[in-house]
Amino acid sequence: MSETPGSLHAEGHIPVTDEPAGVERGSGVTLWRQIAERIEQEIATGARPPGARLPVETDLAATFGVNRHTLRRALSYLTERGLIEATAGRGTFVKEPPLRYPIGPRTRFSEIVAAGGREPFGRFLGSRVEPADAGVARELSLAVGTPVLRIESSHEADGVPMSVGTSWFPHARCRDLDLVYAATGSLTRALATLGIADYRRRETRLTARPATAQESQTLSLPPGRAVMVLERLDAELNGAPLQFGRSAIAADRVQLILKP
Structure with a gap:
């Protein structure tokens, strides 16, 4: 017709x-x-x-x-x-206005995106167990060489790529977390199945640089576009380090708001 x-x-x-x-x-x-x-x-x-x-x-x-x-x-x-x-x-x-993304003691991607009226989605890209290098071991308060679970993922809002990154978890504490995350698309729900009902942001660090070729492809960015690099350390409520992550964020799609 x-x-x-x-x-x-x-x-x-x-x-x-x-x-x-x-x-x-x-x-x-x-x-x-x-x-x-x-x-x-x-x-x-x-x-x-x-x-x-x-x-x-x-x-x-x-x-x-x-x-x-x-x-x-x-x-x-x-x-x-x-x-x-x-x-x-x-x-x-x-173009949508930048996603307002508050960073505070309790930072959850799905909740923040949904509160902004958009549909959140976490995409599992891969995982492996590897020995912690010096940097990851320091962040997670582990001995160098301790097994850690490495998870690669990306995040979207209304189907638009927002970030891509890597997270490391103590393997002994988070065994099979990757399998549950791949099935649910939500880190918060995946951790809850392991008995970790809540966690807190201990530290956030921000830098900026040009996107790599792989980041540009994953985030659908034109060549030469910049990304914000966000490093985060999350801990369980008892203070035990839970997650060290490093994400590349499409700089013009997200407005980070730092809260005390």
Whole structure:
């Protein structure tokens, strides 16, 4: 069934307007800039709200009556301005405001994301038991060489990648934690099955650097984009070190709020 003008497009696309969105040739303003200004205006007025998916390139190019090369120049400009963002496998979206992420004594990704009205998801990427090196042993108050459980994971909000990182746990305390985490997607729920009902953040450390190639791929970041590197140490309520973690966070998608 064909769509009527102004109706919703498939897959949640924001509809094009009833009036043609064609650009003015010979106006003295390049075509790609006219397109960028048109989309930017639609974002500013709320016609394309945060999180809205843009139509696919072929549809947008047809709407504006230009070739895909011209359209891509406009989209590239809007991406550089931080107004839209392409996520591999999902499409191009009007950029959401940064996720407000409070860091305090009790910091839980799922709870924070859900409180912000978004859908949290933890993706298990892999695990192994390995001997603790000097750095991990120091953080977890273990002897060098003590077996630790290493878990690789990434976290998303509404399907948008937010962070990717590695966590280490004392293996004797957290045996099979990786299996439960892989099944539930929630570290808090996985720890609860081991009898660890609660834990507290003991320390948080922040630095920044350019994303590695692997981080850029996992987080769907353009080349050269920066990440925040967050190191954290969590402890059980009795004070015993529980988790040392290091995560790369998409710097422009998360606003960290440090709380006493």
